[in-house]
Amino acid sequence: MRLSTVSFRYSRRGPWILKDVELTLPSGSVVEVTGRNGAGKSTLLRLLAGFVPPSRGTIPDRPAVVGYAPDVFPVGQPFTAADYLAHMCRIRGVPPASAADLAVRLNATHLLGQPLGDLSKGSAQKIGIIQSLLAPPDLLILDEPFAGLDEQTRAELPVIIGEIAARGGAVVVSDHQNQLRDFPGAEHWLVADGRVTVGALPAPAPSDARTSPSPPIPSAEPSPSSRDVPQGPSPRVVIEVIVDADEADEVEQKLRAGGYLTRRSS
Numbered sequence: 213m214r215l216s217t218v219s220f221r222y223s224r225r226g227p228w229i230l231k232d233v234e235l236t237l238p239s240g241s242v243v244e245v246t247g248r249n250g251a252g253k254s255t256l257l258r259l260l261a262g263f264v265p266p267s268r269g270t271i272p273d274r275p276a277v278v279g280y281a282p283d284v285f286p287v288g289q290p291f292t293a294a295d296y297l298a299h300m301c302r303i304r305g306v307p308p309a310s311a312a313d314l315a316v317r318l319n320a321t322h323l324l325g326q327p328l329g330d331l332s333k334g335s336a337q338k339i340g341i342i343q344s345l346l347a348p349p350d351l352l353i354l355d356e357p358f359a360g361l362d363e364q365t366r367a368e369l370p371v372i373i374g375e376i377a378a379r380g381g382a383v384v385v386s387d388h389q390n391q392l393r394d395f396p397g398a399e400h401w402l403v404a405d406g407r408v409t410v411g412a413l414p415a416p417a418p419s420d421a422r423t424s425p426s427p428p429i430p431s432a433e434p435s436p437s438s439r440d441v442p443q444g445p446s447p448r449v450v451i452e453v454i455v456d457a458d459e460a461d462e463v464e465q466k467l468r469a470g471g472y473l474t475r476r477s478s
């Protein structure tokens with residue numbers, strides 16, 4: 213699969229989000245996509261998944277089976293998680309056992325009986341990831357999959373990603389938390405100023421920060437803007453901010469725009 217001189221903007225007179233992007237995504241590759249908030253990571257992932265067409269350029273050779281988990285799973289649907297996944301199994305032409313097996317692996321069996329609308333962000337994220345994996349994907353695209361996941365699922369997801377890559381699937385993951393930073397063989401794409409730079413690693417992890425001239429908070433270019441509080445060598449202070457659920461996105465955006473790291477819990 214390739215992106216051939218792909219440019220994208222959301223409206224005819226809107227700003228270009230991506231400009232003349234050239235990328236190759238071989239089968240079996242694992243790619244971690246990083247970049248500042250608003251750089252265009254989700255947009256790039258939607259283009260790769262085929263949910264939006266490029267404004268200019270082409271994306272040839274997209275694999276047949278694409279799994280996609282958005283950064284915010286749409287929970288405003290009148291189903292339980294089990295009913296939703298059973299429905300998705302039918303659409304994907306796979307047995308219902310596929311969802312049950314994945315629920316075990318992703319520590320989500322206790323969520324299956326719950327209405328989608330009652331799920332927390334992390335729990336909804338799990339259901340979104342499960343639906344993306346129901347039919348073994350040739351191309352798996354995960355937008356911020358690690359945000360809000362528990363430790364067990366956070367450890368299991370890279371194993372699943374490795375399995376998909378091992379059987380020839382390509383995996384693209386946008387990840388503020390740099391969970392795939394050390395994934396063996398992973399490629400890194402950095403989105404900035406409408407360009408995608410291949411091989412550019414995100415800002416050093418906190419353990420490398422001693423050699424960095426810039427402190428990680430607020431981070432220097434390029435910024436991974438992690439939502440997790442890293443274990444750095446310099447002292448940190450965690451300040452809890454409690455907000456109404458319907459204000460959470462706005463407050464988090466403002467904090468992240470200010471260069472602060474945020475972590476959500478409910």
Ligand SMILES: Nc1ncnc2c1ncn2[C@@H]1O[C@H](COP(=O)(O)OP(=O)(O)OP(=O)(O)O)[C@@H](O)[C@H]1O
Pocket residue numbers: 222229247248249250251252253254255256
């Ligand atoms: N549906 C849309 N219509 C118009 N503009 C949009 C739309 N979706 C995103 N944008 C804009 O496109 C730019 C890139 O957004 P995108 O969500 O791809 O960035 P991102 O790197 O994923 O950000 P974040 O890390 O905050 O999730 C931003 O300026 C955003 O406001």
